[in-house]
Amino acid sequence: MAFLPTEPLQILEPQPPAHGRNDLRRSLVGLSRDDLKQVLAEAGLEPFRARQLWQWIYWHGVTDFSLMTNIAKKTREQLAERFVIDRPAIVTEQRSVDGTRKWLLRFADGNEAETVNIPEEDRGSVCVSSQVGCTLTCSFCHTGTQPLVRNLSPAEIVGQFMVARDSYGEWPTPTADATRMLSNIVMMGMGEPLYNFDNVVAALKIAMDDQGIALSRRRITLSTSGVVPMIPKVGEALDVNLAVSLHAVTDEVRDMLVPINKKWPIAELLKACADYPGARNSRRITFEYAMLKGINDSDADARELVRLLTPIHAKVNLIPFNPWPGAPYECSSNNRIHRFAEIVNDGGLSAPVRTPRGRDIQAACGQLKSASLRGRREKVVTPE
Numbered sequence: 001m002a003f004l005p006t007e008p009l010q011i012l013e014p015q016p017p018a019h020g021r022n023d024l025r026r027s028l029v030g031l032s033r034d035d036l037k038q039v040l041a042e043a044g045l046e047p048f049r050a051r052q053l054w055q056w057i058y059w060h061g062v063t064d065f066s067l068m069t070n071i072a073k074k075t076r077e078q079l080a081e082r083f084v085i086d087r088p089a090i091v092t093e094q095r096s097v098d099g100t101r102k103w104l105l106r107f108a109d110g111n112e113a114e115t116v117n118i119p120e121e122d123r124g125s126v127c128v129s130s131q132v133g134c135t136l137t138c139s140f141c142h143t144g145t146q147p148l149v150r151n152l153s154p155a156e157i158v159g160q161f162m163v164a165r166d167s168y169g170e171w172p173t174p175t176a177d178a179t180r181m182l183s184n185i186v187m188m189g190m191g192e193p194l195y196n197f198d199n200v201v202a203a204l205k206i207a208m209d210d211q212g213i214a215l216s217r218r219r220i221t222l223s224t225s226g227v228v229p230m231i232p233k234v235g236e237a238l239d240v241n242l243a244v245s246l247h248a249v250t251d252e253v254r255d256m257l258v259p260i261n262k263k264w265p266i267a268e269l270l271k272a273c274a275d276y277p278g279a280r281n282s283r284r285i286t287f288e289y290a291m292l293k294g295i296n297d298s299d300a301d302a303r304e305l306v307r308l309l310t311p312i313h314a315k316v317n318l319i320p321f322n323p324w325p326g327a328p329y330e331c332s333s334n335n336r337i338h339r340f341a342e343i344v345n346d347g348g349l350s351a352p353v354r355t356p357r358g359r360d361i362q363a364a365c366g367q368l369k370s371a372s373l374r375g376r377r378e379k380v381v382t383p384e
Contacts (some may be wrong), residue, residue, distance in 0.1 A: 030155025058212025061171030100358030131191025306347030
């Protein structure tokens with residue numbers, strides 16, 4: 001992967017949107033191949049145009065029909081009259097001293113969500129949001145203090161990765177992983193992806209299509225707080241890497257940190273993880289564990305974590321707690337974190353300590369939030 005140098009902290013001015021909010025033309029972003037063919041057919045255009053458009057939209061990153069040089073000029077004019085190729089609008093783009101970039105993105109209805117790219121020596125991971133706000137109320141997570149406003153559409157989900165590619169000028173799609181600055185998608189942004197399952201699946205299938213963005217399923221990780229009935233469905237529909245926000249080794253503590261545990265406790269969650277397709281081959285399930293001072297960081301907690309996860313082909317990501325305004329927790333000390341990691345590693349599990357990235361722009365794990373609010377008369381159905 002092309003390594004990105006660190007940059008001075010800065011906030012860039014947003015670019016104007018490609019078209020106004022009152023533009024009634026339909027966006028072609030986020031449609032499946034079959035839906036794209038149908039939409040074009042309804043407009044009186046040949047089905048084979050769908051393949052051409054797909055490559056221009058997702059391989060070349062083009063937003064202007066006039067640049068599609070293998071399509072006749074008259075057809076390009078017809079397309080421009082009826083359709084647009086849009087992105088979420090950038091409200092702010094922030095750049096951390098460590099190279100992390102964060103975008104606050106605004107969607108057509110005015111709601112907003114955050115997206116982050118974390119550059120590392122061997123990858124660039126774009127942390128993508130699935131909801132505006134969150135269904136859950138995890139007490140250590142800043143997003144959890146924002147009620148769910150709504151789910152994001154496939155176009156809004158895949159559009160976040162496309163905005164990141166625009167920012168780095170990474171079009172057309174690089175043909176070799178080693179040359180990609182943006183090589184991975186992690187569904188670890190705002191929201192619970194498994195409570196927006198259909199839209200997340202549709203967006204990730206677009207990202208994995210080899211005629212477009214062309215990310216391997218091994219380059220995509222979906223993180224869940226533990227929606228147990230949906231975990232097998234991820235394996236069936238996507239078979240991407242699975243990450244689980246565990247954060248505790250007893251139901252008593254996890255009930256406090258991750259309230260969904262009251263519905264699906266640790267034993268049920270680990271059973272679903274053990275049955276996940278990725279747990280039965282060379283890929284390991286990642287268990288995320290935020291290090292909270294005096295809450296979940298004792299030697300006994302570390303030994304119990306080893307006992308719980310040894311039957312599963314697992315890896316543990318130890319995450320130093322990233323503070324946010326009003327947070328009720330403190331980060332464990334460096335000595336405590338490394339002692340915890342030593343016990344877990346000695347127990348036979350890989351337990352790297354994640355280096356916090358983007359803290360200076362509130363872009364680190366657990367720090368994302370937007371100011372969007374649900375309207376008084378709007379109803380949001382909490383999925384079960």
